[in-house]
Amino acid sequence: MTTLDISTEGEAGYRSDAVLSFEDLHVRFGTEFGTVHAVKGISLDVQPGEVVALVGESGSGKSVTSMTALGLLPSNAKVSGTIRVGDKVVGDLDLRGLRRMRGNDVAMVFQEPMTALNPVLTIGDQLTEALQLHGIAFGKLADARAAELLHMVGIPEPERRLKQYPHELSGGQRQRVVIALAISCDPKVIIADEPTTALDVTVQADILDLLRSLKDKLNTGILLITHNMGVVADMADRVAVMLKGDLVEMGTADQVLNHPQHEYTRKLLGAVPHLGSGPGQFGTSDDHAGEGVTEAVERPALDLRNLVIEYQRLGKPPFRAVDDVSFEVHKGEIVGLVGESGSGKSTIARCALGLIPAASGSVSIFGTDFGRMRKRELKDLRKRIGVVFQDPAASLNPRMPIGECIAEPLVVHQVGDATSQQERVYELLDAVELPRAAFNRYPHEMSGGQRQRVSIARALTLDPELLVADEPTSALDVSVQASVLQMFTHLQERYQFACLFVSHDLAVIDLLAHRVVVMQNGKIVEQGLRSEVLHDPREEYTKRLLAAAPVPEPGEQRRRREARHELLRSLGDQVAELDYDGGVIKSLKPGAGTGVDPHTRDGGVPGA
Template sequence: MSDALLSITDLTVTFRTEDGPVEAVKGIDLDVRAGEVLALVGESGSGKSVTAMAVLKLLPRSATVTGSIRLGGREILPLGEPEMNGIRGAEISMVFQEPMTALNPSMRIGDQITEAILNHAGVPKADAWKRAIALLQRVGIPEPERRAKSYPHELSGGQRQRVVIAIALACEPQLIIADEPTTALDVTVQAEILDLIRRLAADTGTAFLLVTHNMGVVADIADRVAVMLRGTMVEVGSTREVLTAPREDYTKKLLSAVPSLPDIATVVERAEAESVPDAVLDMVGASVTYRRGGRSFLALDGVDLRIAPGEILGLVGESGSGKSTLGRAALGLLPLSAGSMTLFGEQVGRGGVGRRRERELRGRVGAIFQDPGSSLDPRMTVGEAIAEPMLVQRRKLPTTATQRRARVAELLDAVELPTTYANRYPHELSGGQRQRIGLARAIALEPELIIADEPTSALDVSVQAAVLEVLRSLQEKMHFACLFISHDLAVVHQISDRVAVMLKGEIVETGSADDVLLAPQHPYSRRLLASVPVPDPDKQALRREARAAARVIAP
C-alpha cells in the first residue's frame, strides 16, 4: 500500500540452532497504515512475536533477517545500532508480553517512565516526572503520584503491564508494536486500555501492530487482521471478514477454539450453597498486610475460602483485588497477618505444625505462576527446570537421572511439547511454550493441590484449549484440587466447579460457576461480565456502546 506507515516485504527470519537452521518467518508481506490497528494472530511459535521483534531489530545474533522493512518510506533493516536507538521509543515503541522482564526491578516505575522521556525529549527532569505521573493516570494506575515511587514487585501483574504501556506512550511514537498488551489485565481494565488505544489511533494517527491471541480483543479494536501459521501469512482481511467469514481452515480452527460464556441465564433463584467437606485448603479470616516506609496496606481482608479434594475453584477479580496475594499466601510465600490456614487438615503458619511437617505438606502442593519468564531459571534447560522439584522433594517419584529424564519426557508429552525441548533454554521458547513448561513443572510431583495463577494468560486460543483439556484430564486422573486464578471469565467458567469473586481484598460472591458467571448477584460481578469482549465485531460494538453509556450514566 502506498500510504502504509510500516511496509514489510518478503521478510524471512532464520535462526541458527544446534540442530541446523530454523526458518521462523518465511517471506511474509505486511502493511500497517497510520492510525490503523492491525492485529497479528496465530498459535504460539507461528512467528508473530519474531515478526514484531524484527521490526525493531531486537532479535538475537543467531537470527538472520532478509527482505525489506520500511518505516515511513525509510528502509530500516540496514541501519546500525546508534540509528536504531534513535528510532526505538521515539518513532516505534513496543509493549512486551511479560512486564516483569521488561521492567527494571531496581528502579522506581516513575523513574523508568521518566528515563524513556529524557532519552528522546529535551525537557527538564521535573517536567518529565510530571508527564510520567500523567501517563500513569492515563493508563488507569490508581494513586499515580504514590505508585510512581513504587518498584515493579510492589505492583500486581496487571498494573505492571499498564506501566509498560505508559512507557511505550511516553514519546508519542508513530507506531506502537504491542505484543499481547492485555495478557495480564482483567476484563474491566482491558476494556479501558483498548478504549485508550482506539482513541490514540483515531486522534493522533498512531498506528498499532497488535500481536494477540484474544479474539475478543481483535473484534473490539482491530481494523484488519493478519493470520500467521508456521511462519507464513495465511489470511489477511478486515476484522469483520476474517472473524465472521474466514476463508482458511486454520482461521476457522482458531475461532472454534475461542472459549465464550453462554448467554446470561434467566435464573432468578440460585441453588442453595453446598458445604465444602474435608477441605484440602481452608482459610478462615485470612488477612495479609503489606508494610513499606512506615505505612501498611491490607491486601487481603478477612477472607474465608475452602477448596474440596478434586475441586477446581476459580478466583476472579480486577488487578490489585488480591487474587495473586491470596494465591501466594496459600503457597506459604506470604505470611498471614491475621486469621488461619490449614492444608490437608493440618494448620500451617503461625501456631501450626513444625517446620519439617509443613515442608512435607507444601510438597503436596504444585504452583503455576503468572509470569513464566520470571519463574523459570534462564540458566537451566527446560528438562532441568521440570526435574528440579523431583530433586528438592525426594519422595516416591523418580530418583535416578535416567528415571527423571523419562519422567520429564512424559511431562513434556502431557503438555503437548516435543520431548526434544528438554535440551532448550527458556529464552528459546515462545511465551505460550514457557507457560506449558510451568504446567509440566507443577504436575511433576503429582500434587494434591495446584495453585494456578493465570495459567493460560500467555497462550493463544487453540493452545489454551489444549492446555485446559490437558489440565482437566490430568485433574480427573490425579484427582488434585486447584485454585484457578484468572481474569478470563470464559476460561474460568469452562474449567471451574465453583467461582469466587474478589474486590479490594475481600470475597464478595461465591457459588457454582453457573450461578456466579451466568446469574451474578453482586453489582461488581455484573460489571466484570459486562466488560468481557466477544469475538464478533458487531456484537462487540454494541457491548462497547453499552459500556460507554453506563460510564456516562454512572454517578
C-alpha cells in the same frame, strides 16, 4: 483458499500512504545448527488510523516481523525485502537515523515491561529522557509532561510515581508506564507486542479504549501483536494470521474471525474459550459443569475461616492483603478464585499451601488447622497437596532432567524405590500427554506448554487430594491453553482432587469451575455457583469484571463494549478517552477500571 488479498497501490501490496509496510520481508537467523528462516516473504501494511492485528502462536514470526521495523534484530539476523516507516526505508538508515525514527515515527510497546524499563532509573527519569532526546520538552516542562503521560494511562498520583523505580510498581502499572513511553512523542505508528498480557480485564479494557481513542483522534496506525482473540475482536480493523513464518490468511476482523478460510485459523479460533459458553466448550461433558455438585457431607479439603493476612512494613502500619475471607473447597470440586491484581488471590493460595502465615483466622486442610501443626506433621500433610505455579520455567530446576523434576516429590517423601518411581513418572507423562522420551530432557529443551504439562504432572505425583493452581495457563498460546485445560479437566474427573484455581481469565473460569469466588481489595465481594456468579452477577464489581472481559467475535464484542460504557456511565464513571487539542494529547478522561485506589491496592506491595 485463503482471504489473503492485499489489493493495494504499488508493488507487493505497498500503499504509498501506509505509515508502516513490509514488502516481501524475509528474515533468516544464522545459528550453530544452520540457518533458521523465521519470516518467509510476507507483505503487510498499516494505514493511518488503522489497527492491524498480527496473530499466531509462539514461534510463528510475529515479534521478529515487528522488530525489523525498529532495526532491533540481533547481528546474526539477515533481513531482505523493504520495510518502510512513513516515507523512510528502514534498511537505508544509519544508527543516528534509526534513533531519530524510533519514538518520533514508530514506537514499541513491549510484552514484558520489566525488561523494557531501566531498573536503576526512576520512572520520571525514563519518561523525561525520551522527551528531551526528541526535543519535545525540557526541565520542569518535561516533568509536567511526564506526570501528564502517567495520568493519561491511568496511574494514580502521577507526581509521586515519577520518583519511584520500576520494581516499586505492580506489573500492570509497569505496563502502563511502557505505553506512556510509547505515546510520549506522538508517533505515526505504534507496534504493540502483547500490550495487555499482564493487565487485569478492567485495566485491559481501559487501555484498549485509550489506544482506540489515540488512533482515532491522532490518526495513529497500530500494529497489534497478540494471541488474545478477544482483544483482536475489540481492536482490529484487519487481521493477519502467521504460521511458521508465512502469512496464511488476511482480511477484515469480521472475515477472519467469523468466516476463517485457512485450517490453522479455524484451529486457533476453535481453541479460544468463550465467556458465556460455560463447560463443554472443548468437548467436555455438561456433567462437568458441577451445577449439581452438592456440599459434601465429609469435611472439606480446604476450609478458610475469617482469614486475615498482613505484611509487616518497616516504620509503617501492617499492610492487610486479605481481610476476613471465608470459603471452602470440597473433594471433586474446582473453585475459581478471580479478581484484579492486588485483590489477594495469590496471597490466599500461598497461605493455603502453608508458605505464608495467617495473621488471624484459620486455614484447615482436611479438617486440620495448618497454624497448629508441628513441622513433622506439616510435611506429612503436604504429601496430600499439589501445586501448579504460574511460571513453569521458574518453578522447574533447570539443572534437573524432566524425569527427576517429576520424581522429586517421591524422593523428598521417600515413597517407593528407584524402579517404582520411574514407573510412576512414565505413568504421569502418559497422563499429561507427553512422550516418555521427555524423561531425560531438560526444561529448556521443551516449549512453554510442555513445561506447564510437566508442572501439572509433578503436582499429581503423590496423588494429591487438594491441588492449588495459580494462573497455570496465563502465559500459553490459545491452542496450547486449550489442550492443557482439556487435559486438566480429564485429570480432575479421573483423580477427583479438590482444586483451588486462581485466574484473571473469566472465560477459563467459566470453562472449568464449579463455584466462583470474586475478590476485591482483599475481601470477597461475591461467591456462588458458576452459573450464578458469571451469568447472573449481583454485585457491581462482578458486573464490571464481566463487562470488561472481551469475547472473540467482533459484533458481539462491539455490543459488549457499548454495554460496558453504558454501565460505567450509569454508575457515574467516565469512559476512558483522550482530550486532544491541536496536535497535543492533553489528558485522559479515565474509566472506572483505569485508576486504582492509591490508598489500598496495586502499589507494588509484595504479595499484594
